[in-house]
Amino acid sequence: MAGLALSGLASGVDTASIVDQLMALERQKITRLQHRQAAVGGQQSALKEIASKLATLRSAAQDLAADGTWKQSQTAESSDPARVAVALTGGAGIGGHTLQVDRLASSMQRGFSFQPGAGSIQISYQAGEPKTVTVDVEAGATLQQVADSINAKAGGPAVAAVIKNAAGQERLVLSSRKTGSESDFTVSAGSLLTADAAYTTADAAKLDALYSLDGGTQTPSKTNVLENLLPGLRVTLKGVTAAPATIGVGEPALDRDAVKTKVKAFVDAYNAVVNTTNTKLTEKRVANPASEFQAGLGQLYGDTGMRGMLGALRAEMTEIVSGAGINDLADIGISIPKSTASTSEDGKAGRLVLDEAKLTQALETDWTAVSGFFDDFAADVETFVKKQTGGSGVIDERLKSSTRNLDRLKDQVEVTNERLDAKEERMRAQFAAMELALQN
Numbered sequence: 001m002a003g004l005a006l007s008g009l010a011s012g013v014d015t016a017s018i019v020d021q022l023m024a025l026e027r028q029k030i031t032r033l034q035h036r037q038a039a040v041g042g043q044q045s046a047l048k049e050i051a052s053k054l055a056t057l058r059s060a061a062q063d064l065a066a067d068g069t070w071k072q073s074q075t076a077e078s079s080d081p082a083r084v085a086v087a088l089t090g091g092a093g094i095g096g097h098t099l100q101v102d103r104l105a106s107s108m109q110r111g112f113s114f115q116p117g118a119g120s121i122q123i124s125y126q127a128g129e130p131k132t133v134t135v136d137v138e139a140g141a142t143l144q145q146v147a148d149s150i151n152a153k154a155g156g157p158a159v160a161a162v163i164k165n166a167a168g169q170e171r172l173v174l175s176s177r178k179t180g181s182e183s184d185f186t187v188s189a190g191s192l193l194t195a196d197a198a199y200t201t202a203d204a205a206k207l208d209a210l211y212s213l214d215g216g217t218q219t220p221s222k223t224n225v226l227e228n229l230l231p232g233l234r235v236t237l238k239g240v241t242a243a244p245a246t247i248g249v250g251e252p253a254l255d256r257d258a259v260k261t262k263v264k265a266f267v268d269a270y271n272a273v274v275n276t277t278n279t280k281l282t283e284k285r286v287a288n289p290a291s292e293f294q295a296g297l298g299q300l301y302g303d304t305g306m307r308g309m310l311g312a313l314r315a316e317m318t319e320i321v322s323g324a325g326i327n328d329l330a331d332i333g334i335s336i337p338k339s340t341a342s343t344s345e346d347g348k349a350g351r352l353v354l355d356e357a358k359l360t361q362a363l364e365t366d367w368t369a370v371s372g373f374f375d376d377f378a379a380d381v382e383t384f385v386k387k388q389t390g391g392s393g394v395i396d397e398r399l400k401s402s403t404r405n406l407d408r409l410k411d412q413v414e415v416t417n418e419r420l421d422a423k424e425e426r427m428r429a430q431f432a433a434m435e436l437a438l439q440n
Contacts, residue, residue, distance in 0.1 A: 018431070023424045030416055035295035037409045042296025044402040046280045050306065051389045051396075053273040058385040060266040065378035069262055070371045072252040076233055079246040083239035086247050092232030094251045097214055098244035101237050105179035105209035105224045110158075110187060111199020112172045114143045121189040123150070123174065125157045126182075133157065137192060143170050146192075150174070157185045165198070173199045180222025181208050209237055215244070256363050259370075263359060267334060270317065271351040277310050278349060305398070309388060314350050316384050325366065326373040333358030 063069060074094075076086045084099055118139040124132040133156040135149045147160035158174040165171055172193065176183035184204050187193060201207065208220035213229065224237040230247070285298035300306055317336060320327050329335060333355035337347030346353050362370050388395045 016428075016431075022427065023420065027420060030413060030420070033409055033413050033416060034292055035289055037406060037413070038289075038292035038295035039299055040402050040405045040409065043299035044399060044406070045296070046300045047395050047399055047402070050273070050277050050280065050309075051399075053269070053276050054385050054389055054395075057266070057269040057273055058382055060262070060269040061374075061378040061381035063262045064266055064374040065371075069259060070254065070367070072254050074252050075250040077248050077250075079248075080241060083237070083241050084245040084247065085236040085238055087234045087236075088232060089227070089234050090232040091252075092230065092249045094249055096246055096248045097230060098246055099229075099235065099241070100212040100215075100244040101209070101239065101241045102212070102218065103206070103208070103210040103240065104237055105221060106201075106207050107176040107179045108183040108185060108204060108207060109173055109175045109199060109201050110185070111196040112174070112187070112189075112193035113196055114146065114170065114172055114193060115191055116140065116142075117192060119190050119192045121146070121150070121187065121192060123157050124186050124188075125176075125178075126184045126186055131155070131157050143172055147172060163199075171196055171199055178222075179207065179209075179224065181205050181220075182222055183207060211237065212244075254363070254367050256360070256367070259363060259367070260356065260359060263332075263334070264354060267352045267354050270313075273313065274310065274349060274351050277306055281306055281310075305394060309394070310350065313384065316380060317352065319380070326362065326369045329377075332362040332370055332373070 074088055074092060076088050076092060078084045078086045083101060116139075117137070119137050121135045121137060122132060123135070124130070133153045135146070135153065137146055137149070141149075144162050147162050150156065150158065150160040156177070158176050161173050161175070163171055163173055174185070174187065176185055181204050187195075208222055209224055210218050210220055211226075212218050221237075226235040226237065229235050233247070233249070235247070280300040281303060282301070283298045284301050286294040289295035289297075314336065317329055317334075326332060329352075334352055335355070336350055336352055337344055344353075345351075385393075387393050390396070
């Protein structure tokens with residue numbers, strides 16, 4: 001029975017329990033190291049969150065200076081959009097036109113009865129770009145299967161549908177993929193298909209759309225989409241008009257509502273930086289953390305660096321920028337309320353508020369001055385954020401330092417675990433040797 005280790009059998013002492021308790025005390029060192037890891041990780045997470053809000057602030061400021069924000073655009077409207085739709089494709093002439101639609105463009109149709117059997121069907125355009133497709137029909141194929149095979153030819157001249165006539169007989173109806181008088185096509189199918197005039201367009205000339213612009217002569221069109229009727233406009237015919245529809249084109253103008261939306265986005269982005277940073281600054285640490293989660297809390301509590309960053313950012317928002325009539329954010333309705341005992345929560349927290357009426361007035365008075373101000377202002381915000389997060393910025397340097405600390409603590413945990421594992425193995429071996437000696 002040599003080698004049998006029954007804890008305490010000879011000594012009467014539960015040596016295994018003693019080892020477990022001793023090692024539990026020793027492994028508190030690991031717990032303390034893990035809590036230090038969590039504390040560094042908590043600080044790193046908080047810094048990353050603030051950095052993310054600063055990046056959003058920078059993007060919002062860049063949007064305010066972007067050319068697209070201040071681009072003047074036109075509007076085009078139709079008095080009857082359900083029948084005449086318009087869309088801008090470029091710079092269009094300012095003013096109005098009338099458009100009477102008497103007929104929409106349609107596609108050529110041909111109907112056929114079907115005689116089951118094996119063979120092939122060839123479909124070809126008669127005009128325009130030559131196009132022919134061949135559809136093989138197997139013996140026993142149904143008319144629906146034939147139609148599905150035709151539709152599977154995505155580049156073919158026609159699409160197919162199966163319908164039933166008044167007598168309940170199936171008919172194959174082919175419709176051109178184009179519209180207008182040049183959408184006719186031919187079908188060669190041997191004995192498989194027989195033409196049915198009841199489902200064939202009688203007069204291909206009537207497939208063109210007909211319209212009159214500004215009371216002029218009636219004009220045909222092979223398509224319902226008129227790209228060149230009016231320069232800078234795409235006109236889509238959707239229905240016949242009982243009376244001429246009016247198409248109106250406005251002069252190029254700034255989309256002030258879009259500008260206001262981006263200004264609000266900037267204010268929200270700034271306030272998000274303030275709210276997030278203040279939350280981290282006021283979150284207290286847990287004195288004796290019972291978990292890694294608790295150990296990670298409050299790692300920026302009262303942090304002087306982040307307090308300084310907030311103060312500098314607030315100064316940036318109130319700094320005077322040289323401009324033509326607009327020198328700071330307050331001139332366009334953006335300000336931080338003065339912090340007094342009776343002021344609002346925004347003022348106490350240092351958040352921006354927007355006076356939309358003042359912004360509207362500034363845009364109406366001279367929006368080019370507002371645009372020029374934001375050009376300089378966005379550059380200043382860009383510079384500020386780079387000082388915090390740009391590669392060698394303050395926050396980035398702190399993140400790099402915390403990463404090095406985490407790596408060092410990780411190594412310490414690994415080394416300590418190895419040392420404690422070896423110590424536990426030694427202790428168990430010593431107690432086992434003692435028990436064996438007593439037993440002998």
